[in-house]
Structure formats: C-alpha cells, structure tokens
Amino acid sequence: MNTGNWQWDTFFEAFPLILEGLGITLGLTVATYLFALIFGFVWTLLSAVRIKPLRWLFRWIMEFIRSTPPLVQLFFIFFAWPMVPVVGFAMSPFISAIIGLGVHFSTYIGEVYRSGIEAVDKGQWEAARALNFSTGHKWSKIIIPQAIPPTIPMLGNYLIIMFKEIPLASTIGVAGILNLANSYGAANFRYLEPLTIVAILFLVLSYPSAILINKLERKMNRRFDKKEPTGSKSLSEEEKEGAVS
Amino acid sequence: MTESIVSYKDVHKSFGDTEVLTGINLDIKPAEKVAVIGPSGSGKTTIIRMLMTLEEPTSGNIIVDGSNLWHMEKNGQLVPANEKHLRQVRGDIGMVFQHFNLFPHMTILDNCMSAPVHVQKVDKKEAKQLSIEMLEKVGLGDKLDSYPSQLSGGQKQRVAMARALVMRPKVMLFDEVTSALDPELVGEVLEVIRDIAKEGEMAMVLVTHEMEFARDIADRVLFLDNGVIAEQGPPADVLENSTNERLQSFLHRFRS
Ligand SMILES: Nc1ncnc2c1ncn2[C@@H]1O[C@H](COP(=O)(O)OP(=O)(O)O)[C@@H](O)[C@H]1O
Ligand SMILES: [Mg+2]
Numbered sequence A: 001m002n003t004g005n006w007q008w009d010t011f012f013e014a015f016p017l018i019l020e021g022l023g024i025t026l027g028l029t030v031a032t033y034l035f036a037l038i039f040g041f042v043w044t045l046l047s048a049v050r051i052k053p054l055r056w057l058f059r060w061i062m063e064f065i066r067s068t069p070p071l072v073q074l075f076f077i078f079f080a081w082p083m084v085p086v087v088g089f090a091m092s093p094f095i096s097a098i099i100g101l102g103v104h105f106s107t108y109i110g111e112v113y114r115s116g117i118e119a120v121d122k123g124q125w126e127a128a129r130a131l132n133f134s135t136g137h138k139w140s141k142i143i144i145p146q147a148i149p150p151t152i153p154m155l156g157n158y159l160i161i162m163f164k165e166i167p168l169a170s171t172i173g174v175a176g177i178l179n180l181a182n183s184y185g186a187a188n189f190r191y192l193e194p195l196t197i198v199a200i201l202f203l204v205l206s207y208p209s210a211i212l213i214n215k216l217e218r219k220m221n222r223r224f225d226k227k228e229p230t231g232s233k234s235l236s237e238e239e240k241e242g243a244v245s
Numbered sequence B: 001m002t003e004s005i006v007s008y009k010d011v012h013k014s015f016g017d018t019e020v021l022t023g024i025n026l027d028i029k030p031a032e033k034v035a036v037i038g039p040s041g042s043g044k045t046t047i048i049r050m051l052m053t054l055e056e057p058t059s060g061n062i063i064v065d066g067s068n069l070w071h072m073e074k075n076g077q078l079v080p081a082n083e084k085h086l087r088q089v090r091g092d093i094g095m096v097f098q099h100f101n102l103f104p105h106m107t108i109l110d111n112c113m114s115a116p117v118h119v120q121k122v123d124k125k126e127a128k129q130l131s132i133e134m135l136e137k138v139g140l141g142d143k144l145d146s147y148p149s150q151l152s153g154g155q156k157q158r159v160a161m162a163r164a165l166v167m168r169p170k171v172m173l174f175d176e177v178t179s180a181l182d183p184e185l186v187g188e189v190l191e192v193i194r195d196i197a198k199e200g201e202m203a204m205v206l207v208t209h210e211m212e213f214a215r216d217i218a219d220r221v222l223f224l225d226n227g228v229i230a231e232q233g234p235p236a237d238v239l240e241n242s243t244n245e246r247l248q249s250f251l252h253r254f255r256s
Helices: A008-019 A023-044 A052-066 A070-083 A094-120 A121-128 A135-147 A149-172 A177-189 A192-225 A235-244 B044-051 B083-090 B108-118 B124-137 B153-163 B185-197 B211-217 B234-240 B246-253
Strands: B005-015 B018-028 B033-037 B059-064 B071-072 B077-080 B093-096 B173-174 B204-205 B220-225 B228-233
Touching: A008 A192, A023 A094, A023 A135, A023 A149, A023 A177, A052 A094, A070 A094, A070 A149, A094 A135, A094 A149, A094 B220, A121 A135, A121 B093, A135 B108, A149 A177, A149 A192, A177 A192, A235 B246, B005 B044, B018 B044, B018 B228, B033 B044, B033 B211, B044 B059, B044 B173, B044 B204, B059 B108, B093 B153, B108 B124, B108 B153, B124 B153, B153 B185, B173 B220, B185 B211, B211 B234, B220 B234, B220 B246, B228 B246
Parallel strands: B033 B204, B033 B220, B093 B173, B173 B204
Antiparallel strands: B005 B018, B005 B059, B071 B077, B220 B228
C-alpha cells in the first residue's frame, strides 16, 4: 500500500467519480438553506409571542439547538427519531440531513431576521399605525422591506458557513462528494487524492462566494448609509408595468 | 352647539409610577384649530399620541366622532378595544411627526399612495391622482420619483403632510413638526399648514413652540402644565392677557 506520494492517475480516475456527488452536495446545500430561511422565520415569530412563559420556552429551545453540535442533531434525527414512540418515524438520509442541519441553522437565521426587524426605526411602526395599516400590510409593505435587505450579507455568510457543514451529512450516508471520496478511498486504499479533490471543490465553491458576499456587504452598507431604495418594487413602477401590458 | 369631533373625558396617563397627565378634559369641535403649548415634558406629545392610538390612556375615555376610542362594547359592557375597533375609529385621525417618519424605501409618490391603496382600498389610478394633487399642493409636484433621502427636512415634512392629508382625516395632529428643521426651513412648512388650515373643514391639533404661528392659526390655545390644561382660550387671551404666572414665565422665554 502506497500512501505517501501523489499519483495523478488516481487523481484523474477519482475526479469524475467524486464529481458525481457534487449535485447531491449542492442540492442538499440549497434545500437545507431554503429550509433554514423559512424555518428561521418561524423562530422569529415564536420568539416574539406575547405570552411571556411561552416566549422564554421558545427562546430556550432555540438556544438549546444552537449550542448542541449539528452532528449530534443529525444523528438524533436519523437514528433516534424513528425509535421515538408514537410520533417518531424514519426518513431518508437526504431528508434527515435537510431537517437536522436546516433546523440547526434556522436558529441562527431567526436571530438575523430578529436583528433586522429590531433595527427598523420605531417611527416607522408609528407611521404605519397612524396611517391605519393592517397588521399584514404593516409587515409586508413597511417593516420587512426595510428589515431584510440589510441582513442579506449576514444571510450570505450563514450560507457559506452552512455549506462547510454539509459534509456532516456523509456520516448518515448521504452520497455527497465527501461520502464518494471516502468510498473511493476505502475501495482503493488511497485517500490522499480523493480527499484533496474534496478540499479543492469546497475551496473553489466557497471562496468566490465569500468574495461575492463581501462585495454585496459593501454595496449594502453604502446603500444604507445613504438610505436609498432597497430594491423592493415601487407602487408606481408596478403601475407603469401594468399600463404597458 | 355643534357636537365635538373629539372629547377627552378625565383622561389620565402614567408612565411607570409617574402620572404625566392628571385629568385631561377637552372638547374639540369639527374644523376647530387648537394649539397646544407648554414646557417640555408637560405631556403635549402624550396627549396627541393617545388620540393617534400610539399610547394607551391609564384611565378615562377619548371619544372620536361619537365612538369610544380605547373601549368597545361587548355584551353590554365596556371592554378594552381590540385592534379591529381601533382601526375603525383611528381612520378619522391623521398625524404628522416631529421626525417625519417617511418610508425610506418608497418614492415620495409611493409614500403618499400606499395608505390610500392598501388601507382605504382606493383604486390605484385614483390614489395616484389624489397623491399627485396633494403633493402639488405642498409644492412637491416635481419630486414624485425622488426618495426621502434626497429631500431637505422641510421637503420631507411637507411630504409627510401630504401623506397624512391624502387619507382625508377628520382630525389632524401635528407634533412640533418644525422643531427638527433648520431655522431657514421652518417657514415653508408653516406656510403649508396655514394653507391647510384655511381650507377649513378638518379639525387640527398643533403642538408647537411657534407662538406667532399659534396666534395666527388657532381658534383656541391650550397651556399644558403639571399634567393638566392650566389655561385655555382664544389666542389673544392666553398669549397676551393671562394672569397665570407659570404661563407668563413660560411665554417670557419666547420673547426676546
Ligand atoms: N414612552 C415613555 N416612557 C416613559 N416616559 C415617557 C414616555 N413618553 C413620555 N414620557 C414622559 O412623559 C412626560 C411627558 O412627555 P411628552 O408628552 O413627550 O412631553 P412634551 O411633548 O410636552 O415635551 C415626560 O416626562 C416624558 O419623559
Ligand atoms: Mg413633545
């Protein structure tokens, strides 16, 4: 068994095999992220409920999920949840990974939303009230369009952080790139090249994303220093479009 | 005698342990212009915020056009109002804030249009037409597509007025609407308020430190002090001929 020197043959043989897992890895990333974005909103709502003991309970649960390792949560969902009487049931590795990692990261996303909402000036709420907006319109027309855009860079950061945790899914058998590299390694007794490929793929994907998010962040900062439009479509624009069609 | 459009009946307001308003009784007639003056911290803002439903009175009642604002009837009993009831009654009230509170993510036109469209369900074309007319009236017909950040303080405040006016409230509240402005911009805003006042039919409550302006525009001036209306009457009586010492020393600070 030769473990030391680099072999290009192995590299080129392993590369296409491992690349096949890229779709799964990326698909899992996107699905988990979407799950976290949506479920994060649920946390934002739950941690703002009026009834104090409930609010404390929800915040405590959030804190608990955040301070437990995602790997443990993943194992729990995949191995322990099906054993729970009455409510428990088994899920595929892919679905388990979406839920396990998605719930974990949703607690962070929920905090991001909350910080964005809290940053909206008190006067905006009061103006919405003075103009007699319904609760729904207050949120959809006034608060959310101001609360979310400044948090986009933060949300982007969590996407990258989450992307780097996605290989955890290989531990429950999701056939992503790490899992395939591992199998290749086990079958051929060579780990150097396949794992290098995994590292390269992650670097190639997350480094440009990080740069992109950095740029986005600077752009957002500039925009919000000047308090300029936040990109939501305006009423009169909608109308102009309506008039054209 | 005409019915009041707004009545405060023994309204009290405390923040924590401090009672800021200790029994406000006030009737405002339709189309009446009321100026509220008084030392800083005397509760002027609180009085009108309770009418705008931004603060809830600790006790007492506020009646708006015959409806109890903060209470509603349920099985023959008065219970605290829910949001639905508040929305119904609040529709008669409009407010202009000291710090404008324009929506920064909307154009000037959308700032004015959004409430008519979403709240009053006015047809979009009509709402746009009304908003443009109102913005022209406050002298901003050429700024429709600008964003609030691109305007001066005086212009922002005029947009805020157009935004409130386009809802056609029966009572309009002004909370020191010129005190956040650079001195040279105060005039243009007061001018617009004068125009609105001249049009007549709407009642106006103006918290202000502009004594000259209060004298010109108001039918009645209230002097708020120690949590009560300490003095009230026609502008000349309150601003010139009162014997109330606290009022005199308060007014003294505005004469130079
Ligand atoms: N939300 C609040 N919480 C606590 N105290 C308040 C609040 N709003 C106003 N006050 C207090 O109530 C008093 C009256 O305030 P305000 O109505 O703003 O006075 P004015 O407008 O006459 O200056 C002040 O002492 C102020 O500190
Ligand atoms: Mg005040």
